[in-house]
Amino acid sequence: MTLLLEQLLNGLQFGVMLFLMAAGLTLVFGIMGLINLAHGSLYMIGAYAAAWATQQTGSFLLGLGAGLAAAALVGMALEAAILRRLYQRDHLDQVLATFGVILFCNEAVAMIFGRQPLMAGPPPWLSGAVEIVPGVPYPVYRLAIIATGLAVAGGLYLLIAHTRIGMLVRAGATHRDLVGALGVRVGLLFTTVFGLGALLAGLAGALTGPLLAVQVGMGERILITTFVVIVIGGLGSVRGALAGALLVGMVDTLTRAYLPTGLRAMLPPSDADALGAGLSSMAIFILMAVVLLWRPRGLFPAHA
Amino acid sequence: MRESKRQIAVLAVAAALFAALPAIAAAMARPDFVTLGSQVAIMAIAAASLDLLMGRTGLPSFGHAAWLGLGGYTVGVLAFHQADLPWFVTQAWFAWPMAIIVPAVLAAGIGALCLRTSGISFIMITLAFAQMFFFLFIALKAYGGDDGLSMRRRNALPGIAPRDDVAFFYVCLVALVLVLFLLRRIAASRFGAVLDGIRQNEWRMMAIGLSPYPYKLAAFVISAAIAGLAGALHVNLFRFASPDLLHWTMSGELMVMVVLGGLGSLWGAVFGAAAMVLLHSLLAQWTEHWQIVLGPILVAVVLLARRGLWGALGGK
Numbered sequence: 001m002t003l004l005l006e007q008l009l010n011g012l013q014f015g016v017m018l019f020l021m022a023a024g025l026t027l028v029f030g031i032m033g034l035i036n037l038a039h040g041s042l043y044m045i046g047a048y049a050a051a052w053a054t055q056q057t058g059s060f061l062l063g064l065g066a067g068l069a070a071a072a073l074v075g076m077a078l079e080a081a082i083l084r085r086l087y088q089r090d091h092l093d094q095v096l097a098t099f100g101v102i103l104f105c106n107e108a109v110a111m112i113f114g115r116q117p118l119m120a121g122p123p124p125w126l127s128g129a130v131e132i133v134p135g136v137p138y139p140v141y142r143l144a145i146i147a148t149g150l151a152v153a154g155g156l157y158l159l160i161a162h163t164r165i166g167m168l169v170r171a172g173a174t175h176r177d178l179v180g181a182l183g184v185r186v187g188l189l190f191t192t193v194f195g196l197g198a199l200l201a202g203l204a205g206a207l208t209g210p211l212l213a214v215q216v217g218m219g220e221r222i223l224i225t226t227f228v229v230i231v232i233g234g235l236g237s238v239r240g241a242l243a244g245a246l247l248v249g250m251v252d253t254l255t256r257a258y259l260p261t262g263l264r265a266m267l268p269p270s271d272a273d274a275l276g277a278g279l280s281s282m283a284i285f286i287l288m289a290v291v292l293l294w295r296p297r298g299l300f301p302a303h304a
Numbered sequence: 305m306r307e308s309k310r311q312i313a314v315l316a317v318a319a320a321l322f323a324a325l326p327a328i329a330a331a332m333a334r335p336d337f338v339t340l341g342s343q344v345a346i347m348a349i350a351a352a353s354l355d356l357l358m359g360r361t362g363l364p365s366f367g368h369a370a371w372l373g374l375g376g377y378t379v380g381v382l383a384f385h386q387a388d389l390p391w392f393v394t395q396a397w398f399a400w401p402m403a404i405i406v407p408a409v410l411a412a413g414i415g416a417l418c419l420r421t422s423g424i425s426f427i428m429i430t431l432a433f434a435q436m437f438f439f440l441f442i443a444l445k446a447y448g449g450d451d452g453l454s455m456r457r458r459n460a461l462p463g464i465a466p467r468d469d470v471a472f473f474y475v476c477l478v479a480l481v482l483v484l485f486l487l488r489r490i491a492a493s494r495f496g497a498v499l500d501g502i503r504q505n506e507w508r509m510m511a512i513g514l515s516p517y518p519y520k521l522a523a524f525v526i527s528a529a530i531a532g533l534a535g536a537l538h539v540n541l542f543r544f545a546s547p548d549l550l551h552w553t554m555s556g557e558l559m560v561m562v563v564l565g566g567l568g569s570l571w572g573a574v575f576g577a578a579a580m581v582l583l584h585s586l587l588a589q590w591t592e593h594w595q596i597v598l599g600p601i602l603v604a605v606v607l608l609a610r611r612g613l614w615g616a617l618g619g620k
Binding site: 029035082085086089091092093095096097099100101102103104105106107108110111220224227228230231235274277278281282285288289292293296297298 | 358364366417420421423424425427428429431432433435436439440442443444445446552553556559560563567593594595596598599600601602603605606607
């Protein structure tokens with residue numbers, strides 16, 4: 001029971017991280033029609049910059065700031081130099097060009113920081129554990145991530161539902177060409193949205209760094225899970241991204257925690273572990289398949 | 305599409321060079337060229353199979369590595385269990401058709417799902433399913449997990465010594481020629497014409513009374529089957545089934561080969577594959593950080609060279 005509570009919180013924490021990634025990716029897709037594989041690279045850059053700055057200065061908050069700034073700056077530079085030329089191209093060209101960007105970013109980071117993972121634990125004031133209910137300790141840092149993520153989700157909701165920029169974002173997601181025709185400076189809107197997406201990816205990277213090893217290739221791992229989130233949630237929909245992220249986070253965490261033990265009841269331990277590891281790494285893809293069978297356009301399709 | 309005179313000339317020179325490669329390698333005392341040549345032929349088979357989807361049917365699959373890897377692992381797993389299985393499981397006449405059938409059957413199921421989506425979702429979902437197989441084989445410690453699965457000797461072909469690299473090069477070459485012949489026949493058939501129509505305008509195809517779905521699924525399955533053969537040859541070449549075959553960067557590189565060569569032309573896929581394999585090996589000799597050069601090259605190719613190598617040869 002206490003384990004279940006812990007795993008539910010872990011699932012929530014993973015889901016919130018996925019939401020930070022998926023929100024940016026789905027907004028960029030919804031508004032610009034761009035599929036940006038390099039979104040995972042922005043996450044990696046955020047994580048590296050944060051871990052490095054934390055090691056150098058000893059301050060977690062400075063590190064966080066460095067991660068956000070690095071991801072946003074690299075993101076905007078990328079948009080201005082390459083991605084802007086891809087908005088009118090077909091998706092295949094976008095995939096290939098951003099694939100090239102990934103190769104470049106991964107190798108550049110490997111050359112600067114080496115192939116050994118960087119380690120940066122949570123700051124002293126966020127380490128340790130608190131008892132969420134009597135007898136169930138839970139790491140403070142993970143709780144802080146959950147709180148930050150939920151706060152960002154709330155902030156995004158306010159931004160999108162109640163501000164002028166949000167209005168343009170909503171209009172752009174459903175009627176892209178019309179927004180331009182009405183005289184909105186589309187280029188500025190695009191750069192703003194892209195910068196926002198990059199910032200969210202950087203935040204996800206900087207926050208996840210202390211939990212995982214910061215290493216080359218971390219971006220693609222989460223990028224592909226983020227794709228699953230977006231396909232489940234429905235392309236271009238922030239609401240769908242939230243629902244998909246929480247669903248995927250929970251399913252992934254819970255199957256990894258319980259499937260191998262569950263199978264042990266039926267199979268010899270070695271077979272159960274192998275099968276459990278294999279099946280639980282496939283779980284979110286099976287979830288995606290089921291959702292697509294039921295609703296081919298995802299849970300909350302934006303372009304109805 | 306008819307080839308221009310320049311294209312035919314280049315093709316003839318390339319084919320002659322390729323067929324004489326073992327002799328050239330022997331003269332230059334560089335036996336590694338033969339392995340490189342086999343690699344070009346194998347990747348050309350894989351790229352040509354992807355071109356059936358991307359170039360002809362207009363379905364940009366980002367998960368083609370799955371079929372390559374599944375074909376390869378089929379051969380590897382059969383060899384791994386050879387002690388418990390009948391003797392013929394390591395014979396090429398049995399193992400290679402299995403490496404074609406297994407991906408084809410799985411592609412029928414996964415393709416049926418993926419083709420419910422289109423455009424960007426199709427790209428994402430094919431990538432996701434391919435990663436699913438990647439994670440599965442990483443998790444299967446019995447088959448080596450991260451480390452991959454090595455094979456003691458190549459699948460037996462009658463009359464060919466298993467260690468003879470030159471003979472194996474010609475086996476790959478013959479496979480490539482057969483695959484190109486098959487794909488050429490498909491392109492010229494009624495079925496190929498329907499695929500062309502689906503790429504150009506799916507709504508019109510429906511308006512003239514054809515349901516695109518079964519045609520797209522058939523193309524998906526054929527493409528996976530051919531890629532499975534390429535995977536089996538790849539694993540035989542190195543006597544090693546690596547999870548790298550299933551990795552998403554392999555899918556990305558296959559897409560790059562097709563686009564680099566020129567979308568929708570079979571010879572383009574072959575030339576694109578050759579260019580990528582050679583570029584790879586050149587850059588890797590030059591620097592450990594070859595990807596930092598390859599990345600910008602890809603971006604430049606996409607932004608500047610729209611018709612690919614083969615299209616540029618065609619002139620006009």
